[in-house]
Amino acid sequence: MFEFAWPWFLLLLPLPWLVRILAPPVRQHGTELHVPFYNELKVLQRIQRKAQPYWRSQALIYSLIWLLLLTASARPQLHGSLEERPQTGRDLLIAMDVSNSMLYSDMTLEGSSLSRINFVKYWLDNFIAQRHGDRLGLILFGSQAYLQAPLTYDHHSIKTWIADAQPGIAGETTSIGDAIGLAIKRLRERPAQQRVLLLVTDGANNSGVMSPVAAAQLAARYQIKIYTIGIGSRQASLLHEMIDTSSLELDEQGLTEIAQITNGQYFHVTNSHDFTQLLNTLNQLEPGADYQTPKRKVNELYSWPLAAALLLSMLLVALRVYRAQRQKRLAQEAH
Numbered sequence: 545m546f547e548f549a550w551p552w553f554l555l556l557l558p559l560p561w562l563v564r565i566l567a568p569p570v571r572q573h574g575t576e577l578h579v580p581f582y583n584e585l586k587v588l589q590r591i592q593r594k595a596q597p598y599w600r601s602q603a604l605i606y607s608l609i610w611l612l613l614l615t616a617s618a619r620p621q622l623h624g625s626l627e628e629r630p631q632t633g634r635d636l637l638i639a640m641d642v643s644n645s646m647l648y649s650d651m652t653l654e655g656s657s658l659s660r661i662n663f664v665k666y667w668l669d670n671f672i673a674q675r676h677g678d679r680l681g682l683i684l685f686g687s688q689a690y691l692q693a694p695l696t697y698d699h700h701s702i703k704t705w706i707a708d709a710q711p712g713i714a715g716e717t718t719s720i721g722d723a724i725g726l727a728i729k730r731l732r733e734r735p736a737q738q739r740v741l742l743l744v745t746d747g748a749n750n751s752g753v754m755s756p757v758a759a760a761q762l763a764a765r766y767q768i769k770i771y772t773i774g775i776g777s778r779q780a781s782l783l784h785e786m787i788d789t790s791s792l793e794l795d796e797q798g799l800t801e802i803a804q805i806t807n808g809q810y811f812h813v814t815n816s817h818d819f820t821q822l823l824n825t826l827n828q829l830e831p832g833a834d835y836q837t838p839k840r841k842v843n844e845l846y847s848w849p850l851a852a853a854l855l856l857s858m859l860l861v862a863l864r865v866y867r868a869q870r871q872k873r874l875a876q877e878a879h
Contacts, residue, residue, distance in 0.1 A: 687715020719752025724759035748795030
């Protein structure tokens with residue numbers, strides 16, 4: 545099927561004629577030469593123009609060049625038939641807790657102790673590396689939830705934003721319900737089999753507008769599957785006076801309920817062994833999904849009229865140079 549991508553460019557077709565009609569003529573100031581037989585010369589010139597073949601007229605070439613340029617600007621395209629091509633991958637949104645409690649150091653990785661936020665960064669970096677073909681997005685939440693990155697195939701940028709995330713940048717408390725609500729807004733328009741939210745938190749919902757259970761029920765209505773991941777020990781002792789004791793309490797019951805409502809699953813991670821199990825289980829539960837996306841092959845044809853306009857322009861320049869050289873030669877022979 546043939547069509548123009550930008551057909552409105554063709555509306556500029558009468559522009560040169562409008563400019564010629566509406567624009568005032570250029571006034572030339574100079575010494576006038578009075579020729580007694582000027583009228584006879586003018587009549588003779590008019591007769592010669594009429595006798596000249598129309599195809600040799602420069603006005604025709606100019607008009608054809610203008611028409612070709614407009615045709616190229618309108619982007620002529622030739623569309624093929626629709627083809628369904630298999631693609632792999634799914635849309636997966638990651639909601640990462642960045643409240644102050646993520647500074648607490650009760651995680652172990654290969655025998656070394658480190659903070660919850662650094663453990664999560666390390667885990668997500670490895671998780672993203674295995675999600676080939678997936679579109680990933682990132683939500684950071686504390687007292688408020690913010691969309692740090694929309695769904696994208698640019699996994700490198702997602703890793704960079706996760707690495708740069710610092711505890712407290714979204715507030716000191718935890719609003720799990722608001723994070724789920726923001727994820728619903730971003731995922732509800734996606735295909736049903738691809739609506740997946742990975743919720744990573746180390747605490748309980750203690751702020752925000754929407755309750756986690758109500759948000760989970762709304763997510764289930766939109767067929768959004770939520771996998772909840774609890775970070776930190778179940779009995780966290782307070783080692784840093786700057787962190788409130790209540791913020792270290794992991795609400796496993798609430799996270800389990802969120803996962804069950806949305807047909808997801810809850811995971812608890814405290815060390816390297818849990819981390820490895822989590823990666824394997826998630827890759828089994830949410831492998832790259834095959835789905836069909838209709839594709840239509842489009843052939844751009846603008847280069848053809850553009851090349852024709854260029855050739856005619858070169859021909860016009862060559863013709864004018866030839867006529868100038870001919871007149872110069874005739875003038876020299878006359879002298």
